[in-house]
Amino acid sequence: MQLFASQTVGQRQSLVVTAQLQQAIQLLQMGNSDLQSFIEGQAEENPFLELGLPRAPAPREMSLPSQARAGGDDDWDRIGQLAADPGPSLYAHASAEVARLDLSSADRMLAGLFLDALEPSGWLGQPVSAIAERAGVDEEHATHLLRILQRIEPAGLFARNLAECLRLQAAEQGLLTPAFDKLLANLPMLASADLRGLTRACGVDLDTLKAMLRQIRSLNPKPGATFDAAPSPQRPPDLIVTASAEGWRVDLNRSTLPSVVVRADAARDMGTRRTEANAYVAERLSVARWLARAVEHRNQTTLKVGAEVVRRQADFLQGGLSRMHPMILREVAEAIGVHESTVSRVCAGILIATPQGTFPLKSFFSAALGSSTGDAPGSASAVRHRIGKMIAAENPEDPLSDDTIARIIKDEDGIHLARRTVAKYRDQLRIPSSVDRRRRAVMNG
Structure with missing residues (x-):
């Protein structure tokens, strides 16, 4: 070679x-x-x-x-785009309120640990047992101090869960009746819109339950979010x-x-x-x-x-x-x-x-959707806007399903849409499904 x-x-x-x-x-x-x-x-x-x-x-x-x-x-x-003064942060507000309390030096150190565990929602992000262990105190003493901290305005701060957050606000507003307390103890049933089960659990009739639901919707599940929710300036x-x-x-x-x-x-x-x-x-x-x-x-x-x-x-x-x-x-x-x-x-x-x-x-820029009428094809943006208007005008007790929306658009506009396409556009608009919308309508009475 x-x-x-x-x-x-x-x-x-x-x-x-x-x-x-x-x-x-x-x-x-x-x-x-x-x-x-x-x-x-x-x-x-x-x-x-x-x-x-x-x-x-x-x-x-x-x-x-x-x-x-x-x-x-x-x-x-x-000038119109200048952001307003957002005010003090949640941590600064809670720290100032704690400083006004008549606490001993040991309790102030323990309160500092509770402040460090405060989440942006206003809830407590760590178990009381873990905070007590870090401070070297028993859990009963830490729980007693937590009840004192939960008196800080706005009501609901330092809550350990959603039920406790709502319970603190209901107590401040004078809404915490025995039936209302049972409603807060059965929030999973409320999430599934089981109104019949809630009436049995609370021992009230349906009209009284609906009045309690209107009261619970007036409460703020995240009281701390009002402090750190400064609007981002628009470019x-x-x-x-x-x-x-x-x-x-x-x-x-x-x-x-x-x-x-x-x-x-x-x-x-x-x-x-x-x-x-x-x-x-x-x-x-x-x-x-x-x-x-x-x-x-x-x-x-x-x-x-x-x-x-x-x-x-x-x-x-x-x-x-x-x-x-x-x-x-x-x-x-x-x-x-x-x-x-x-x-x-x-x-x-x-x-x-x-x-x-x-x-x-x-x-x-939007894709074209096929039309059966011979007219110019419609755009995805226009159809998405049409879906949003249809859902906004629907009967809450009988919401439109994705199949129904697709059929109406085909009959009235001549645009062929698959059910999954309607579901995709609905998700982009952040609109829940017809099942969730019906459940929300039931909860809203």
Whole structure:
């Protein structure tokens, strides 16, 4: 066997993902707030780059012909998005209340262990026996102190379970009758809507039981959640849709849109004074100019995608979710001349403010559902909205099953839906099944 070396020549094309290309792809996925953070980080490393937020720039817009006229010209109100003062946390509130109690130093240490075991719901997250063992006291003494701590407002704090939490609140409001106490002792029967069993267990008639159920619904099962449930501030939108004389107008939200400022004069001064720094100056200046172009390209692409989406969903802007048309990424990509993955990346992190509310841009993309009437196919979003309205208007004592909903939509709208598809859309809307809805109606009287 002979071995010999040979050399061949060929051509091959390949795409090399450079660091700059990776950054350009990341910029497409950023909202205005993320983009500002990114530019700030780049400005800390580059002396020839600054973050700029123009106060009153000329609006960059695309007017779309439309017969619809809706909405107003009000810009995004940033002041209205400021979160209110959430107040003290649950731990701070409970600690302040414990400090007001006349406790000995040993009991204060034990109370600190109870505070550490307090969960965000307001319940006690550890057994009393474990807390007593850690403190080196007997369980009876720890239980006595727990009863003192359970007097702290709001009622229900330091409860060991749901029944005790509700019992503490019922006692404070004067609702804890013997029958009500038996109701709290049979919460599993209440969960299964066994009203006949509850009437026997509580020794009351059905009307009295329904009155007790209305009282129990007025209690708070998680009293501690009111302290740490500060509303998360809503992120301002990146695109704003308004109605103009020419039709629907799509603007970039310039009140939050950052820009890149290239300090070319500083680069010239540094290059003149220090000849040996010319290579560094040229490299940093090139990076700053590339980032400015990349951000501008990101803004242009975002505006094009948003304008095309609004053009295709003009009926939604006037009629709401029931007028949503089916639309896929490929259709928008072909219309504006970009790749489908580019549209997907832009829609991933962009919010758009419309006369119907503020939505993620990706929520406008919906699959088409088959129609038997010969009309245009319906969108999954519109059908999902239709299911929600049907369930909201149903008779609580006779809720619509998934099969019934599918049959009604087929008969009235001509859209074929399988039962499992209705169940999937119902789960996405966080609507329980017809069995659970009927059980809830029974509990609500």
